[in-house]
Amino acid sequence: MPDPVGSISDLRSAYRDGSLTPADLAERVLDGLAGRDREPVWISTVPADRLLERARSLSRHGDPALPLYGIPFAVKDNIDVAGLVTTAGCPDFGYLAAQDAPVVRRLLDAGALLVGKTNLDQFATGLTGARSPYGSCQSVFGGGLISGGSSSGSAVAVASGQVSFALGTDTAGSGRVPAALNGIVGLKPTRGLLSTAGVVPACRSLDCVSVFAADVAGAVEVLHAARAVTTADPWGRPLPTEQVAARMPGTLRLGVPDSADLEFFGDTGQEVRFAAGVQRLRTFVGSTRSVPLGAFFDAGDLLYRGPWVAERLVALDDFLRSHPDSVHPVTRAVLETGRRHDAVDAFRGQHRLRELRAQVGRLWQDIDVLVVPTVGTTFTLDEIAEDPIGRNAMLGRYTQFANLLDLAAVTVPNGFTSAGRPASLTLVGPAFTDTTLARLAATLTEGEAPGAAVEVVPAAAELLVAVVGRHLAGESRNAELVGRGAFLVGAARTAPLYRLFRMDTPDGEGLPGLVRVVPDGPAGHSIEVELWRLPAQAVGGLLAGVPAPLSLGWVRLHDGRDVLGFLCEAYATGPPAEDISAAGGWRAYRGAPVRQ
Missing domain, CATH: 3.90.1300.10 (Amidase signature (AS) domain)
Incomplete structure (x- = not known):
């Protein structure tokens, strides 16, 4: 067989x-x-x-x-x-x-x-x-x-x-x-x-x-x-x-x-x-x-x-x-x-x-x-x-x-x-x-695959949050999620409506920002994100620690759902910010060969 x-x-x-x-x-x-x-x-x-x-x-x-x-x-x-x-x-x-x-x-x-x-x-x-x-x-x-x-x-x-x-x-x-x-x-x-x-x-x-x-x-x-x-x-x-x-x-x-x-x-x-x-x-x-x-x-x-x-x-x-x-x-x-x-x-x-x-x-x-x-x-x-x-x-x-x-x-x-x-x-x-x-x-x-379009949800007072950069698992700010009781649901992708930018930060690590494209503007990309389930009462504390120009808003996923997620205000994406959309995600960008 x-x-x-x-x-x-x-x-x-x-x-x-x-x-x-x-x-x-x-x-x-x-x-x-x-x-x-x-x-x-x-x-x-x-x-x-x-x-x-x-x-x-x-x-x-x-x-x-x-x-x-x-x-x-x-x-x-x-x-x-x-x-x-x-x-x-x-x-x-x-x-x-x-x-x-x-x-x-x-x-x-x-x-x-x-x-x-x-x-x-x-x-x-x-x-x-x-x-x-x-x-x-x-x-x-x-x-x-x-x-x-x-x-x-x-x-x-x-x-x-x-x-x-x-x-x-x-x-x-x-x-x-x-x-x-x-x-x-x-x-x-x-x-x-x-x-x-x-x-x-x-x-x-x-x-x-x-x-x-x-x-x-x-x-x-x-x-x-x-x-x-x-x-x-x-x-x-x-x-x-x-x-x-x-x-x-x-x-x-x-x-x-x-x-x-x-x-x-x-x-x-x-x-x-x-x-x-x-x-x-x-x-x-x-x-x-x-x-x-x-x-x-x-x-x-x-x-x-x-x-x-x-x-x-x-x-x-x-x-x-x-x-x-x-x-x-x-x-x-x-x-x-x-x-x-x-x-x-x-x-x-x-x-x-x-x-x-x-x-x-x-x-x-x-x-x-x-x-x-x-x-x-x-x-x-x-x-x-x-x-x-x-x-x-x-x-x-x-x-x-x-x-x-x-x-x-x-x-x-x-x-x-x-x-x-x-x-x-x-x-x-x-x-x-x-x-x-x-x-x-x-x-x-049960038994649904990690990162699937429908998640197993055991409790009512939780929200699904899409993270795109330094809050990803293993990244420098992930502890802010884990410490508030969040757990990883899995990987997903946005709808092809976004561009991803790297903005300079004093520590040299850079800060990724996800921006939704405007009609008649540059073409959008599908960007890799992680979906985390977070207790609803913890969202306020998470938001208070989000630095400008980032904020929490609605992000459209490739399967048509809108979920809460990290977005960036467009004013911050001009020079010297770098458009890294073609990489498809923050991790993919970090793993790309260094450009001369």
């Missing part, structure tokens, strides 16, 4: 210390693909020479500061990639994509390395991973366990280590159920944060591009690199500025489902694991309360029992009529139920959904986050074949309401049952709470 390529943080560390290049990594990826040629994970892959050319170009000319420099990824084959055929899991439907979907282009521009396109439940209709003419993926845990769908190949590609992250789509749970069944993270963003332009529609008003990754930090990095509002996508929405920074777990009110509303379909192992996960969550949040799930379930029922199933025919009706034998029998049966609904049904459904959204909206006045099982039970491929539609509905019980109710969600592993089946849970919140959900998810899962 080929070795896993590694997570985003693993690869970034290897690139930073010079033990790996993107070209080396591409060779490893190709070796891994060759070792899995009988697995139905991939529908198409980037030709080997094209993959190597891209990787070598990154190695020679790419900017290592790019947020996803040299990180291999896959996309579900209902998302367009220029020069590759988009099949949506149906060969006769396939077409050659003329351009990249905007979400793919954003990732490529961020330095990511595209490997190929993955298998799926045909037309993204299903949660099992067993509705594809290209074959059915099994879970990485074996035993004939389904992989989950519809984003089956994307989840397996990440869980098996063939890529570091992958894009899926999620209309009814397709970005969460496969994550649950393969022991990885599945991030279902707020609808519209990731563009659905260039994505074959399943249910256009509800569709959402999702992210699979090995850890929460990696998933959030991909989200921030990929999110953008484009003119090609009328469904796009920006992440409000006030929602970029996550809330601390200790300030959150957790909603736990009423026990009467929990259904595990006789699977006591999943029931036990969910209870254990909830108990663990309670130790991190500020408070908990029981929440009824009736309105959530009623909303979820509208997806396939209401008029939204008819929306699936908008993009596919002509093809379904002209090529009925090209469509998987179960998929065809589901889609054809859409013809039972008329315009009256559509308006009746919208009115009912508005009522349910109002009910759920009142619940959010009392809680900030809801925890639910991702799936109540698991199935093998043989069990799904016995009842493909009924058991698919069981898999979607806790997922299919999310997009109808305009919610964000993050799925994380939650151990294994006594029978060895993977368990997971999902954190759910209102639209645009994505980063807050991710922070809590990272806290729950």
Whole structure:
């Protein structure tokens, strides 16, 4: 079995210390693909020479500061990639994509390395991973366990280590159920944060591009690199500025489902694991309360029992009529139920959904986050074949309401049952709470890489501070942080909006100053910083010791977050101050050869 390529943080560390290049990594990826040629994970892959050319170009000319420099990824084959055929899991439907979907282009521009396109439940209709003419993926845990769908190949590609992250789509749970069944993270963003332009529609008003990754930090990095509002996508929405920074777990009110509303379909192992996960969550949040799930379930029922199933025919009706034998029998049966609904049904459904959204909206006045099982039970491929539609509905019980109710969600592993089946849970919140959900998810899962985009935060009364110079670990003023109870979270980089200057000091050591560039001024750089978590009550004492022209202000990180950090007033950056931006950071500058 080929070795896993590694997570985003693993690869970034290897690139930073010079033990790996993107070209080396591409060779490893190709070796891994060759070792899995009988697995139905991939529908198409980037030709080997094209993959190597891209990787070598990154190695020679790419900017290592790019947020996803040299990180291999896959996309579900209902998302367009220029020069590759988009099949949506149906060969006769396939077409050659003329351009990249905007979400793919954003990732490529961020330095990511595209490997190929993955298998799926045909037309993204299903949660099992067993509705594809290209074959059915099994879970990485074996035993004939389904992989989950519809984003089956994307989840397996990440869980098996063939890529570091992958894009899926999620209309009814397709970005969460496969994550649950393969022991990885599945991030279902707020609808519209990731563009659905260039994505074959399943249910256009509800569709959402999702992210699979090995850890929460990696998933959030991909989200921030990929999110953008484009003119090609009328469904796009920006992440409000006030929602970029996550809330601390200790300030959150957790909603736990009423026990009467929990259904595990006789699977006591999943029931036990969910209870254990909830108990663990309670130790991190500020408070908990029981929440009824009736309105959530009623909303979820509208997806396939209401008029939204008819929306699936908008993009596919002509093809379904002209090529009925090209469509998987179960998929065809589901889609054809859409013809039972008329315009009256559509308006009746919208009115009912508005009522349910109002009910759920009142619940959010009392809680900030809801925890639910991702799936109540698991199935093998043989069990799904016995009842493909009924058991698919069981898999979607806790997922299919999310997009109808305009919610964000993050799925994380939650151990294994006594029978060895993977368990997971999902954190759910209102639209645009994505980063807050991710922070809590990272806290729950622990083990996040140092310097990751989401930190494990054990206490509420702390602030994250970005330091750039003499307060760095091992530097002359670091004791001012440590002595106030600060601890190092890890390394990060700013957004490419800053320049770094060295100003003379009497001790000859120099004082670095970070300045944000102005529009129409010199180009900005991405500057290396360290993130330290500092007790809130200690910030005043730290600020009192900061010498002019430095101050504390808001610093934009490469993942889009704004954190407190050291900044410099622009007046101090004129001669004789030295612009050291090209070095990329204070340590890199200090380690550079002495110029004559």
